[in-house]
Amino acid sequence: MPEAASAAAPTRATIGDSEFDRDTALTARAPGVYDIDLSAGWTIINAVNGGYLLAVLGRALADTLPHTDPFTISAHYLTASQPGPAVVRTETVRTGRTLSTGQASLLQYDEEGREVERIRVLASYGDLDALPDDVRTTAAPPAIPPxxxxxxxxxxxxxxxxxxxxxxxxxxxxxxxxxxxxxxxxxxxxxxxxxxxxxxxxxxxxxxxxxxxxxxxxxxxxxxxxxxxxxxxxxxxxxxxxxxxxxxxxxxxxxxxxxxxxxxxxxxxxxxxxxxxxxxxxxxxxx
Amino acid sequence: MPEAASAAAPTRATIGDSEFDRDTALTARAPGVYDIDLSAGWTIINAVNGGYLLAVLGRALADTLPHTDPFTISAHYLTASQPGPAVVRTETVRTGRTLSTGQASLLQYDEEGREVERIRVLASYGDLDALPDDVRTTAAPPAIPPxxxxxxxxxxxxxxxxxxxxxxxxxxxxxxxxxxxxxxxxxxxxxxxxxxxxxxxxxxxxxxxxxxxxxxxxxxxxxxxxxxxxxxxxxxxxxxxxxxxxxxxxxxxxxxxxxxxxxxxxxxxxxxxxxxxxxxxxxxxxx
The missing domain is CATH 2.40.160.210 (Acyl-CoA thioesterase, double hotdog domain)
Structure with missing residues (x-):
């Protein structure tokens, strides 16, 4: 009775099968060129959330680079993105053993169909699971009520x-x-x-x-x-x-x-x- | 007696006429292409200081972009720079009324004369003197002894x-x-x-x-x-x-x-x- 069980308890989405995964999914048009339809589900007033857009760019770079985890990613926001079609262009800047660096741009189209750049990103990627376990932090979690x-x-x-x-x-x-x-x-x-x-x-x-x-x-x-x-x-x-x-x-x-x-x-x-x-x-x- | 006066009191270098200005000076080879000899005077052990290198890139972008002050500049360090010849290539990403955004790369040459990228930078520039005077900061200066x-x-x-x-x-x-x-x-x-x-x-x-x-x-x-x-x-x-x-x-x-x-x-x-x-x-x- 899997269906009855799933109706009784709310289904939790999983990594790979969730709104966030569907709305950041890219279609590779050519090496380093990806199409995406920016979802209207991540807007505040009329603006597309900058963190959602960064995740889209981060996902494109994870596909392009030999490493999959963003260690440091820097985004400069150029013009306001709108829900709808967009293209992401990526470039591999350098590949190394433990870190690789890439660049990505998110572009949309103006009334004449010309590309307008929305965001440009530089990022260095690595493998979080390969890091040593040492933690010598003085940072403490924020005090937030339950x-x-x-x-x-x-x-x-x-x-x-x-x-x-x-x-x-x-x-x-x-x-x-x-x-x-x-x-x-x-x-x-x-x-x-x-x-x-x-x-x-x-x-x-x-x-x-x-x-x-x-x-x-x-x-x-x-x-x-x-x-x-x-x-x-x-x-x-x-x-x-x-x-x-x-x-x-x-x-x-x-x-x-x-x-x-x-x-x-x-x-x-x-x-x-x-x-x-x-x-x-x-x-x-x-x- | 200007010379005697200058011998009596140590001469202070000025903005535009100092070691820092001379060692960050670039020669424009073509639009957006600059040559520089990275000075050995800014090395720690054998490495060229990353802040000096960022200033070199920042100066190239100030020349390329319509605005002259780096408001936010993000550098990804790819390979270790050496004192000696280098080239900076800049690109104008977007120009706006109050901010413009550019990209720059610092490159040097390997034994075969091929370009090797050292640093890539994204930056947004503006005019610091055009900002309003409002300051509503909670930050306090660090307590450092005299x-x-x-x-x-x-x-x-x-x-x-x-x-x-x-x-x-x-x-x-x-x-x-x-x-x-x-x-x-x-x-x-x-x-x-x-x-x-x-x-x-x-x-x-x-x-x-x-x-x-x-x-x-x-x-x-x-x-x-x-x-x-x-x-x-x-x-x-x-x-x-x-x-x-x-x-x-x-x-x-x-x-x-x-x-x-x-x-x-x-x-x-x-x-x-x-x-x-x-x-x-x-x-x-x-x-």
């Missing part, structure tokens, strides 16, 4: 401002201490912390970590700013393959100045391992 | 291990609290702090900030490791044009794991402004 004491877009009396299609794809439960902005009382501190997962239950892997670092509300909201905070550049270091289970994401902004700010993210897995670090430079549209 | 209470390679009874040609070009005075490694008693904390300048007195500018973030001894020394810590990737955000006077550089490592570590640098100017933030991913050669 998941059931945190709040997501579905928990409020009214939707969290800025909610959009992507909220249906993600499990985000924000630490109440960084939720003041949603209640009209931002803390003034540039911090955002949350439990994070994919809504269909798919566990995290190195590619979905590229999404995790850019999926929380902007820290600028807790500083008291409103409006859009477009990413100029985002670099992610994947430091370990994440264990199954929900992630904790902590984002900090220390320096809002001259119309720009940095967002530093840490991602921790269920075994208390720091699995990713990221930093982005974003513009502040002062509202 | 310059005369800090120590450089010239101050010890024996040269600091690893000293090399670059130490003659730099004014680095390390906070005694992060100097334990040089005395055989590392603190165990991944921290390095110093006053920083160019030895000939040239003041800092956005290009020399690219050098400043990668010029201190590795934080790994204070964690108790010895040996080389080669950079895989380095991203620098320049947030403000530095005021004249010495800089303070603070570098922190939180996560040494799996044979890699991150180094986060902050650079503060004499007016207590956070002028640059950087992060690099480096390999640890466990000694």
């Amino acid at each position: 998941l059931q004491e945190c709040f997501g877009p579905q928990d409020g009396p009214s939707p969290v401002p800025g909610s959009s299609a992507i909220t249906d794809r993600l499990m985000i439960k924000l630490d109440p201490a960084t939720l003041g902005w949603a209640l009209g009382a931002p803390s003034g501190r540039g911090e955002m912390r949350a439990w994070f997962g994919l809504a269909d239950g798919r566990d995290a892997d190195p590619l979905s970590l590229l999404l995790a670092v850019d999926a929380l509300p902007p820290t600028a909201f807790e500083i008291g700013l409103k409006g859009w905070v477009p990413t100029v550049e985002l670099t992610v270091h994947v430091r370990s393959r994440p264990a199954p289970g929900p992630l904790r994401v902590s984002i900090t902004t220390r320096n809002l100045a001259g119309g720009f700010l940095e967002e530093d993210a840490e991602v921790w897995d269920s075994s208390d391992r720091l699995v990713a670090q990221s930093r982005q430079l974003a513009r502040v549209r002062l509202g | 310059l005369q209470e800090c120590f450089g390679p010239q101050d010890g009874p024996s040269p600091v291990p690893g000293s090399s040609a670059i130490t003659d070009r730099l004014m680095i005075k390390l906070d005694p609290a992060t100097l334990g490694w040089a005395l055989g008693a590392p603190s165990g904390r991944g921290e390095m702090r110093a006053w920083f300048g160019l030895a000939d007195g040239r003041d800092a500018d956005p290009l020399s900030l690219l050098l400043a973030v990668d010029a201190l001894p590795p934080t790994a020394f204070e964690i108790g490791l010895k040996g080389w810590v080669p950079t895989v990737e380095l991203t620098v955000h320049v947030r403000s044009r530095p005021a004249p006077g010495p800089l303070r550089v603070s570098i922190t490592t939180r996560n040494l794991a799996g044979g890699f570590l991150e180094e986060d640098a902050e650079v503060w100017d004499s007016s207590d402004r956070l002028v640059a933030q950087s992060r690099q991913l480096a390999r640890v050669r466990l000694g």
Whole structure:
């Protein structure tokens, strides 16, 4: 009775068979050239989420390079992506024994059908499973209350401002201490912390970590700013393959100045391992 | 009596007329193609310093792009550079009103005269002087004792291990609290702090900030490791044009794991402004 059993318990998606995997799947047109239809399921207001786009580019590079895990990936965001057809072009820059480096561009088409570049990426890939086990970290996991004491877009009396299609794809439960902005009382501190997962239950892997670092509300909201905070550049270091289970994401902004700010993210897995670090430079549209 | 006056007081180099400016000067061979002789004056042991190399690439992009200040520059280090002839090739990726994005590669030649790529860079440039004056930072300058209470390679009874040609070009005075490694008693904390300048007195500018973030001894020394810590990737955000006077550089490592570590640098100017933030991913050669 497999069907009855599956109807009784909600089916958890798996790595390779989930919304995230389907929506980052690429079709190879030629060596180093991939077609994809960017899903409207990962939009915030009308913009396609930058972390989802980075995962698309990261997946293309994993296919192109001899190594499959992004160790460090740097993306410069050029123009705003739209849901719909896109092409990814990759280039192998160097292959080495333990690391290989590649470049990728995401392009879409203007009204005349000309390619317009959306994002350009440089990345060095390796094999996370081949790393030694040594951990000599002084970093500690963020203090976030238990998941059931945190709040997501579905928990409020009214939707969290800025909610959009992507909220249906993600499990985000924000630490109440960084939720003041949603209640009209931002803390003034540039911090955002949350439990994070994919809504269909798919566990995290190195590619979905590229999404995790850019999926929380902007820290600028807790500083008291409103409006859009477009990413100029985002670099992610994947430091370990994440264990199954929900992630904790902590984002900090220390320096809002001259119309720009940095967002530093840490991602921790269920075994208390720091699995990713990221930093982005974003513009502040002062509202 | 200008000559007598200049003999009496040491001449301070100026932006545009200094060792750093001469050693980062490029000769345009064609649009987007530049020749340079990488100076042996910026080597540590036998390796050319990665920050000096980033400044060379940054200068080429400032010449290529319509904007002159690196806002965010990401470098992936592919192979070890050597003093001697090199070529820089640049490409304009996108030009916009407030930001433009470019790519650059540094290449040298193997025994057969074939080009070997050393570093590839993506960067977004703007105009620091056009930014609004707002500063809403929670970051505070590092607590470093006064310059005369800090120590450089010239101050010890024996040269600091690893000293090399670059130490003659730099004014680095390390906070005694992060100097334990040089005395055989590392603190165990991944921290390095110093006053920083160019030895000939040239003041800092956005290009020399690219050098400043990668010029201190590795934080790994204070964690108790010895040996080389080669950079895989380095991203620098320049947030403000530095005021004249010495800089303070603070570098922190939180996560040494799996044979890699991150180094986060902050650079503060004499007016207590956070002028640059950087992060690099480096390999640890466990000694």
